[in-house]
Structures are given as structure tokens and as C-alpha cells.
Amino acid sequence: MEFAISNITLAHGARTVLEGASAVFPSGKFTAIIGPNGVGKSTLLHLLAGITTPAQGSVWLDGHELFRMKRRERARHLALVEQQAHTDTGVVVDDVVLLGRIPHSGPFGSAQDAEERFVATSLARVGGSHLRGRTFTTLSGGERQRVSLARALAQEPSILILDEPTNHLDVGAQLQTLRLLQELAVDGLTVIAALHDIGHALAFADHVVALHEGRVAAAGHPEEVITEPLIRELYGVDVQFVNNPLTGKRMLAFADAVAAQVFA
Numbered sequence: 001m002e003f004a005i006s007n008i009t010l011a012h013g014a015r016t017v018l019e020g021a022s023a024v025f026p027s028g029k030f031t032a033i034i035g036p037n038g039v040g041k042s043t044l045l046h047l048l049a050g051i052t053t054p055a056q057g058s059v060w061l062d063g064h065e066l067f068r069m070k071r072r073e074r075a076r077h078l079a080l081v082e083q084q085a086h087t088d089t090g091v092v093v094d095d096v097v098l099l100g101r102i103p104h105s106g107p108f109g110s111a112q113d114a115e116e117r118f119v120a121t122s123l124a125r126v127g128g129s130h131l132r133g134r135t136f137t138t139l140s141g142g143e144r145q146r147v148s149l150a151r152a153l154a155q156e157p158s159i160l161i162l163d164e165p166t167n168h169l170d171v172g173a174q175l176q177t178l179r180l181l182q183e184l185a186v187d188g189l190t191v192i193a194a195l196h197d198i199g200h201a202l203a204f205a206d207h208v209v210a211l212h213e214g215r216v217a218a219a220g221h222p223e224e225v226i227t228e229p230l231i232r233e234l235y236g237v238d239v240q241f242v243n244n245p246l247t248g249k250r251m252l253a254f255a256d257a258v259a260a261q262v263f264a
């Protein structure tokens, strides 16, 4: 499903966050959005999810202007996994996941066994089957993150939008999540995630969109976009690329002296 923004200008009050930003999010690929704190990654994700409207410009979903589509139609295509899920106290995990089915439910609801299947398969896919029956607000940050992803999968979207999906996760769970996002893209889903870890973007994404000062500074294949000059421009740090001795792929190396200089 083709997804793109063209010439987007978007402000929060007097603060202009995006100014004439254009980008394409390739269908069936995992796109990482990178850029420094406060550059507008979450703002862009909210725009793509249809939550924030631009002052100018368009979001195109399969040739249709996103904000001209009915809300329910948008919800069938787009699922957003936010950094912090907001859920009422006392709601159990199974019901949080079932919320993902709302855009698909008919006037008489769905058969209970079908709902049961969605909850079971979505939680299994994120390694969260053991969380069934737990109260959502009693879960750890990482456990909540998995359940939120399961809810998004239960929605069966064509476009999955995630804000820092590896936040709160231990290193094993981070890698599992990134691999899952790769698999979902191979299955045909368009995956778009804001990532702070540029090493993850380099190793896992198919496509990278780099934001800088309200615009798309670079976009394309991770190895072409994530370069020493771009990282210096975006984050003000010097890095070097070395070959990962285990995989032979390029990876980022930071010198301690450089890190010390950044925080001096």
C-alpha cells in the first residue's frame, strides 16, 4: 500500500516542527525514522496515523488523501503503537488486545471464538502469551510494550506505525521485536518506526528517513543514508564504521573520547 507525505508543514502552537517535509514510506518495507530529540519524529508518526493534521501539505494512502478518508476506514489501515499506552485501571491484557478489533467489528460484534483466536495469535507473535489474564496497569514497561504491539497486530493493519518500539525492552526483547518488524514487512505490512538507536536502523531497516530541522535531510537504503557526515550533522557526534566480526556487515563504533567531548 503506497504511503507518502508531500510538502508537510506542521506546527505545535508557535513552534514549527515540520516545514515542507516530503517522504515516501515504501510498501512492504520496514522504514526507520531517525533524528535527534525534539526533531519531530513522534509528530510525524502522529500525522501518519491520522491523529495530527498538518497546516499544509498532504498524506497519501494508496492515492487517497488520508484526511479525506472516514475515520473508521483509516483505522482499518493504520495501527499506531505509542511509547506509553494509556489504559484504564483494571483492564486485563486480553481486553487491551481485543481493542484492536474495534475497526473490524460489525453491529452484532464478532464470534467469541474468533476473538479468542485473535488474542491468542497476536500475543503469541510478540512472545506475550504468558501475560493473558494479567491487569494491564500491573505490567512492566517492556510487558506493556509487547501487549500494545499485540493490540496493533490484532487490528490487522496494512501500515504499522511504532514510536520507539524497543523502548523499555531488554536486549533480547529488542532484537526479537526488530526481527518481528522485519518479518511483518516480509509478510507485506508497511512498517514505520521511530528509532533512537541508529545501529538498529542500520542493521534492521530496509529504508531510512532522516529528519533534521523540519525537513527530510536524507532518505533511502540504510547503508546509503547512515553515513559519518549525516550522523555528525544530525547528532553532532563523530562515528566510524567498522565491520562486525560476526556478520561482516557495517556497524557503528563510537570512541569514548568523542562521547566525553559531546557531554563536556
Ligand SMILES: Nc1ncnc2c1ncn2[C@@H]1O[C@H](COP(=O)(O)OP(=O)(O)OP(=O)(O)O)[C@@H](O)[C@H]1O
Pocket: 012, 013, 015, 017, 035, 036, 037, 038, 039, 040, 041, 042, 043, 044
Ligand atoms: N503538544 C505540544 N505542544 C507544544 N510543543 C510540542 C507538543 N508536542 C511536541 N512539541 C514540540 O515539538 C517538537 C517535536 O516533538 P516530537 O515529540 O515530535 O519530537 P521527537 O523527535 O519525537 O523527540 P524525542 O526523540 O525526544 O522523542 C519538540 O520541540 C517538542 O517540544
